[in-house]
Amino acid sequence: MNAENPLISVIIPTYNSAGFLDDCLNSIKNQSYANIELIVIDNNSKDNTKGIAGKYTEKVFNREPERSAQRNFGVKMCAGDFVLIIDSDMHLSPNVVSACVEKVSQNDDIKGLIIPEESFGEGFWSQCKKLERSFYVGVPWMEAARFFRRQTFEEMAGYNENNTGTEDFDLPQRISSKYGNSSIRAVKEYIYHNELRLSLLKTCKKKYYYAKKLDAYKEEKSNSNNFKKQSSIFSRYKLFFSEPKKII
Secondary structure (H helix, E strand, O other): OOOOOOOEEEEEEEOOOOOOHHHHHHHHHOOOOOOEEEEEEEOOOOOOHHHHHHOOOOOEEEOOOOHHHHHHHHHHHOOOOEEEEOOOOEEEOOOHHHHHHHHHHOOOOOOEEEOOEEEEEEOHHHHHHHHHHHOOOOOHHHOOEEEEEHHHHHHOOOOOOOOOOOHHHHHHHHHHHHHOHHHEEEOOOOEEEEEEEOOHHHHHHHHHHHHOOOHHHHOOHHHHHHHHHHOOHHHHHHHHOOOHHHHO
C-alpha cells in the first residue's frame, strides 16, 4: 500500500443505467484525486449501459442477481487499498475522493466514511425526497458509510447478499459493532443522488420490494439499536420537526 497516494477502487453496480451513467462516470473521471480504479458491475442490462461504461474503463463485468452481490464481486475484482461504493444514479462532487483519503490517512482506526447525500430530480415527489434526505445529513443512524478500507470490507465479508434495500446500513453498523462508533466517520464533500422523476406509486413499489427482504437486516444483532429508530415514525418525525421553518 502506498500510504501517501493509495489506490482507490470506485465500484458501481448498474442495471439499465444508460440514461444517467455518463454523469456518474464523468464525476469519477474528474475527481481531483488521480489514483483511481473504476470498476462497473452490470446485471444483464438491456440498454447501452455496458457500452457507456466501456468508454471509461476496461473493467466492466456482469454479475447477478442483486446489487449486494454486484458490489461484493467488484471488491473481489479490484486492486485498491480502499473501496468507494456508489450507485449509478449518483455523481460525486470533485473533491470527494481526496477528502476521504485525507481523512483516513489521519487515523488508522477509521474503517469507513460517510459521504453526505443530496437528492435532486424532476417533479413534486423528487422535491419531497430532496427535502426528506436533507434532514438526515449528520444523523448517524440515517446515514451510511460508502468508503471503506478494503481489508475491513473483506474481514466483514462485505454486504449481506440476502439483503437489498438496507444493506447500506447493515455493513457499517457491523463494523461499528466490532470496532466502535468512532471507526465510522464522515467527510463534508457531497454525493448528489439523481432521483429522476419520482412518482408516489413507484416509491411505494420500491419500499414494498425492500420490505420483503427486511428480515435479513433486522435479525442482525448489530442493527438492533438503529433499526428501532429507523423504523419508528416518531423518531423520523422528530427529525423533520427539528427544523419547522424548513418544513413550512
